[in-house]
Amino acid sequence: MLKGKLLIGQSGGPTPVINASLAGIILAAQVHAEIEDIYGMVHGIEGVLKDELIDLNQEARGDIQNLLYTPASALGSCRHKIKDSEYERILQVCKLHNIRHFVYIGGNDSMDTCMHISALAQSMSYELQVIGVPKTIDNDLVVTDHSPGYGSAARFMALAARDAGLDLEAMATFEDVSILEAMGRNAGWLAAASSLAKASDEDAPHLVYIPEQTFDENRFLDSVSKVHSRLQRVFVVVCEGVRDASGDFVGSSRMKETRDAFGHTLNTFTTGVAAYLAEIVNEKLGLRARFLRPVIIGRAMSACVSETDRQEAYQVGQEAVKQLASDQTGLMITLHRVSSAPYACETGIVPLKQVANAEKLLPQNFYDSNQNMPNENFKAYALPLVGEAWQPAIRLNKKRVPPLAST
Amino acid sequence: MLKGKLLIGQSGGPTPVINASLAGIILAAQVHAEIEDIYGMVHGIEGVLKDELIDLNQEARGDIQNLLYTPASALGSCRHKIKDSEYERILQVCKLHNIRHFVYIGGNDSMDTCMHISALAQSMSYELQVIGVPKTIDNDLVVTDHSPGYGSAARFMALAARDAGLDLEAMATFEDVSILEAMGRNAGWLAAASSLAKASDEDAPHLVYIPEQTFDENRFLDSVSKVHSRLQRVFVVVCEGVRDASGDFVGSSRMKETRDAFGHTLNTFTTGVAAYLAEIVNEKLGLRARFLRPVIIGRAMSACVSETDRQEAYQVGQEAVKQLASDQTGLMITLHRVSSAPYACETGIVPLKQVANAEKLLPQNFYDSNQNMPNENFKAYALPLVGEAWQPAIRLNKKRVPPLAST
Numbered sequence: 001m002l003k004g005k006l007l008i009g010q011s012g013g014p015t016p017v018i019n020a021s022l023a024g025i026i027l028a029a030q031v032h033a034e035i036e037d038i039y040g041m042v043h044g045i046e047g048v049l050k051d052e053l054i055d056l057n058q059e060a061r062g063d064i065q066n067l068l069y070t071p072a073s074a075l076g077s078c079r080h081k082i083k084d085s086e087y088e089r090i091l092q093v094c095k096l097h098n099i100r101h102f103v104y105i106g107g108n109d110s111m112d113t114c115m116h117i118s119a120l121a122q123s124m125s126y127e128l129q130v131i132g133v134p135k136t137i138d139n140d141l142v143v144t145d146h147s148p149g150y151g152s153a154a155r156f157m158a159l160a161a162r163d164a165g166l167d168l169e170a171m172a173t174f175e176d177v178s179i180l181e182a183m184g185r186n187a188g189w190l191a192a193a194s195s196l197a198k199a200s201d202e203d204a205p206h207l208v209y210i211p212e213q214t215f216d217e218n219r220f221l222d223s224v225s226k227v228h229s230r231l232q233r234v235f236v237v238v239c240e241g242v243r244d245a246s247g248d249f250v251g252s253s254r255m256k257e258t259r260d261a262f263g264h265t266l267n268t269f270t271t272g273v274a275a276y277l278a279e280i281v282n283e284k285l286g287l288r289a290r291f292l293r294p295v296i297i298g299r300a301m302s303a304c305v306s307e308t309d310r311q312e313a314y315q316v317g318q319e320a321v322k323q324l325a326s327d328q329t330g331l332m333i334t335l336h337r338v339s340s341a342p343y344a345c346e347t348g349i350v351p352l353k354q355v356a357n358a359e360k361l362l363p364q365n366f367y368d369s370n371q372n373m374p375n376e377n378f379k380a381y382a383l384p385l386v387g388e389a390w391q392p393a394i395r396l397n398k399k400r401v402p403p404l405a406s407t
Numbered sequence: 408m409l410k411g412k413l414l415i416g417q418s419g420g421p422t423p424v425i426n427a428s429l430a431g432i433i434l435a436a437q438v439h440a441e442i443e444d445i446y447g448m449v450h451g452i453e454g455v456l457k458d459e460l461i462d463l464n465q466e467a468r469g470d471i472q473n474l475l476y477t478p479a480s481a482l483g484s485c486r487h488k489i490k491d492s493e494y495e496r497i498l499q500v501c502k503l504h505n506i507r508h509f510v511y512i513g514g515n516d517s518m519d520t521c522m523h524i525s526a527l528a529q530s531m532s533y534e535l536q537v538i539g540v541p542k543t544i545d546n547d548l549v550v551t552d553h554s555p556g557y558g559s560a561a562r563f564m565a566l567a568a569r570d571a572g573l574d575l576e577a578m579a580t581f582e583d584v585s586i587l588e589a590m591g592r593n594a595g596w597l598a599a600a601s602s603l604a605k606a607s608d609e610d611a612p613h614l615v616y617i618p619e620q621t622f623d624e625n626r627f628l629d630s631v632s633k634v635h636s637r638l639q640r641v642f643v644v645v646c647e648g649v650r651d652a653s654g655d656f657v658g659s660s661r662m663k664e665t666r667d668a669f670g671h672t673l674n675t676f677t678t679g680v681a682a683y684l685a686e687i688v689n690e691k692l693g694l695r696a697r698f699l700r701p702v703i704i705g706r707a708m709s710a711c712v713s714e715t716d717r718q719e720a721y722q723v724g725q726e727a728v729k730q731l732a733s734d735q736t737g738l739m740i741t742l743h744r745v746s747s748a749p750y751a752c753e754t755g756i757v758p759l760k761q762v763a764n765a766e767k768l769l770p771q772n773f774y775d776s777n778q779n780m781p782n783e784n785f786k787a788y789a790l791p792l793v794g795e796a797w798q799p800a801i802r803l804n805k806k807r808v809p810p811l812a813s814t
Contacts, residue, residue, distance in 0.1 A: 014577045016570070039808055043580045051810035058806040069798035072573035079581045089812075096811040156710075163423070163707035166479035170421045173450045174486045178703070271682050293700040296585070300570035302797065303563075303710045390709065391476035399465040401446055403458035404503040405496075 001034040001325050002127055004100025007053070009041035010073035010135075011106035011113070013296075015149025016305045017313035018135050019067040019074045021105050024317020025133070026056055026064050032325060035101065043076035044106075045113060048090050053097065068310060071300045082113055087120050094121075094128060101129050101324050105317075107136035107147070111332055112356035118330045131320045132332035132352055135313070137299045139189035142358040143350040144334035148316055149299070151309030151385035154193030156298045157182060157237075158386060162197035164292060165204020165235040166393060172233045177224060177281050177289035179236045180205070181274035183298060188212050188362040189382075190298075191239035192374040196382055197390065204235030207372045211241040212361050215250050220277070221284055223372060228287060238273055251276025306387030312345060319347040343384030408441040408732050409534055411507025414460070416448035417480035417542075418513035418520070420703075422556025423712045424720035425542045426474040426481045428512050431724020432540070433463055433471050439732060442508065450483035451513075452520060455497050460504065475717060478707045489520055494527050501528075501535060508536050508731050512724075514543035514554070518739055519763035525737045538727045539739035539759055542720070544706045546596035549765040550757040551741035555723055556706070558716030558792035561600030563705045564589060564644075565793060569604035571699060572611020572642045573800060579640045584631060584688050584696035585611075586643045588681035590705060593618050595769040596789075597705075598646035599781040603789055604797065611642030614779045618648040619768050622657050627684070628691055630779060635694060645680055658683025713794030719752060726754040750791035 006029050010018055022040075029035045038056040041047035054075070056064075067074055082090075094102065104114050114132045121128035134141050137153035161180060168178045182191035188210025195208055206227045209215060227234040242250045251273045274291035281289040316333045323331060332355050334348040366378035413436050417425055429447075436442045445463040448454035461482070463471075474481055489497075501509065511521050521539045528535035541548050544560035568587060575585045589598035595617025602615055613634045616622055634641040649657045658680045681698035688696040723740045730738060739762050741755040773785035 010577070014574045040803075040805075042805065046580055051812040051814075053808040053810075054803070054805040055808050056803075059803055063801045063803065066799060066801040070573070070800040071570045073577035074801070074803050075577075076579065077577045077581075079578075093812045097808070159708060159710050160701075160704045163478045163709050164703045166477070167421045167703045167707040170417070170480035170482075170484045171486075172483065173453055174484075180704075271678055275678050275682070290702060291700070292702050292704055293698070294567075294704055295697060295699050296571045296574045297567045297587075297699055297701055297704075300574040301566060301710075302570050302800065303566050303708075392473060393477040393709065394470045394473040394481070396447075396461070396463075396466055396470065396481050398447075398449065398461040401460040401462050401504070403460075405458040405500045407458075 002100040003034045004098045005037045006035045006101040007039045007099045008103045009044045010075045010077045011044040011110040014072040016071040016152045017310045019070045020313035021317035023067040024314040028318040028321035040075045044078035046078045046080050105133040105135045115352040115356045129329040140187040140359045142360045145337045148313035151306035155306045155386040156304040157193040158196035161194035161205045176287035177234045179274040180292040182239045184239045185241045194237040195374045205237040207236045209238040215242040308387045409507040410441045411505045412444045413442045413508040414446045414506045415510045416451045417482045417484045418451040418517040421479040423478040423559045424717045426477045427720035428724035430474040431721040435725040435728035447482045451485040453485045453487050478709050512540040512542045522759040522763045536736040547594040547766045549767045552744045555720035558713035562713045562793040563711040564600040565603035568601035568612050583694035584641045586681040587699040589646045591646045592648045601644040602781045612644040614643045616645040622649040715794045
């Protein structure tokens with residue numbers, strides 16, 4: 001194992017368990033004498049560029065352990081698109097601090113960053129071990145069975161849809177349609193997760209729209225209308241990233257456009273697709289519709305953390321240090337499912353170049369496009385990830401008393 | 408105790424524990440031989456008007472017990488403004504079914520309904536015992552210390568603000584302002600609850616706006632600007648019902664207006680005040696702002712139920728039957744706090760006319776209008792209601808490593 005300092009960073013959108021990975025890395029690293037000190041990046045790579053680092057060995061052990069229960073990125077995160085000229089600066093800062101181990105917790109953009117840093121270090125003959133730790137509520141990292149963070153955000157979506165769906169059902173004589181917006185720029189994993197607590201046709205959601213399918217406004221209105229005729233209520237889940245046949249984000253004509261440093265359109269800073277759909281359902285079908293837009297509550301809510309997810313996030317962090325101790329570099333830690341029933345996952349590794357910038361969309365065989373609904377394949381895949389079973393919500397049988405009053 | 412049937416209804420916006428009250432009533436009523444049968448109203452008073460009743464004794468006991476864990480109104484709810492001519496119809500249906508006990512779980516509008524039904528029954532010399540059971544996430548019922556439903560919705564708001572606040576803090580180099588919308592037409596109780604997990608100036612929320620205070624757009628922008636200068640982020644909570652000096656809902660100029668049967672404006676079917684404020688923060692301060700609008704997720708989410716709230720909701724249901732057994736009528740069940748430390752509440756009663764249509768706003772001494780923040784008095788009042796302590800979220804000390812790179 002290389003002797004020197006370890007530098008850890010967190011990048012991209014936070015999750016409720018990304019700090020469990022951080023805790024896993026720190027606690028595993030503290031047992032290695034070769035690791036002279038453990039530094040953290042303040043706001044990810046931006047902190048490296050500014051030489052803003054913190055000394056994680058100065059943190060109380062109890063606080064490190066409590067990271068397991070602390071949502072969002074405790075080091076600070078960023079969405080910084082690194083310019084080519086900046087990579088040298090990153091290496092320079094690492095050299096000055098004698099950083100020999102570099103662990104970055106993030107999604108596909110972050111794995112691209114890791115890959116570039118690793119390559120540049122090699123070309124400069126600077127010995128630096130670079131390991132990526134997977135994290136994303138979007139679940140769009142390739143190779144790994146799933147990404148830590150997804151299970152908890154998925155649990156939020158499943159319970160939010162079930163519970164708000166029961167609310168809509170209770171108020172069915174007063175309101176008609178609820179439209180819940182799910183996060184996800186290109187991948188429908190979180191929108192799909194809203195179906196995980198659905199046990200019958202009556203249960204919410206009734207329609208789920210994912211970006212992997214072209215969105216057609218007329219077909220949507222027709223589907224809403226049909227479900228309403230059948231159930232007198234419609235609970236819709238729509239991914240923020242759905243696009244129409246021209247490739248435009250649905251509703252974007254009525255929204256301002258904003259973009260991030262990577263050039264990605266940021267629907268999250270607009271009123272969003274759910275607000276738009278509620279508007280057209282009201283305008284065109286005359287149904288009373290409201291939109292639910294939890295946005296970052298859904299990726300932060302500590303009350304919905306999946307224990308499975310928390311443990312796996314910790315585990316991938318620990319595994320990163322094991323790989324450093326085995327003199328590995330240029331890898332991302334993965335999870336692979338070794339058994340489906342009972343569910344069991346083990347950690348593995350993949351070269352960074354296989355995951356950098358690649359994107360895993362919801363497979364076609366996980367979704368029934370006729371029903372606009374994730375199917376049993378998806379459920380079998382995703383249910384083990386959302387943690388312990390929830391207390392069942394019951395629906396009364398409602399045996400009618402024969403009416404006695406004249407109408 | 409009058410011999411005859413018991414009719415139970417649920418009214419108004421659901422809560423995550425309104426079914427615990429229903430379970431409390433059913434299980435307490437089933438031990439009384441005088442109660443010949445237990446009927447439920449399908450969608451509250453609308454079900455009575457249509458003679459759509461269900462036989463609750465036909466439900467499996469296990470399902471009744473699971474109502475304790477089922478959010479939203481299992482019988483179906485309504486927001487029906489009863490016309491004078493309809494009260495006689497209600498009494499007629501009760502007579503035909505030999506309903507002698509009438510229990511309605513609801514808020515102040517529902518207590519008004521109970522009062523009218525009780526009065527009409529007396530004037531017609533029809534023996535009918537009418538008891539109201541308090542329920543509202545808004546916590547605006549008078550006399551009672553608090554209303555079942557509030558504690559759970561408050562827990563959601565406290566955790567949503569804390570956790571999404573940590574997310575904003577992590578992303579502070581990328582986004583500036585989050586604006587979380589709280590439910591509440593006239594009362595700021597839920598907006599205030601967002602401060603319950605705040606332990607320091609750094610913690611979210613940084614500004615909380617309640618309808619009890621006139622909202623001034625310029626002062627708001629100024630406050631946002633000041634907090635941003637100090638912390639490089641601003642987490643705002645705003646109650647959907649905030650109004651400007653003219654008495655108009657803030658942002659209503661940009662929204663369509665919708666009203667319910669009671670003539671109340673329904674901001675919930677518009678894009679809402681948080682979206683409006685995010686827009687003006689962006690337009691006028693140039694800060695990147697997004698709004699979080701969980702709406703009914705916050706009043707339905709089973710994962711955020713306060714156990715205290717669940718137990719109290721059950722208890723007020725049971726107490727309603729005790730009052731029936733003592734031949735009482737024209738009352739609402741209350742909770743009164745008999746001890747603050749340790750917290751203890753007992754049930755009590757109040758004549759319906761004292762609570763019908765009255766509204767309990769957030770008291771002035773619960774809120775610091777200079778800081779735009781609920782104060783310690785509010786915290787002392789509300790913290791016991793939100794249930795068990797949450798796992799603390801930690802903030803790292805972040806001891807800086809002396810920089811070595813030239814800037």
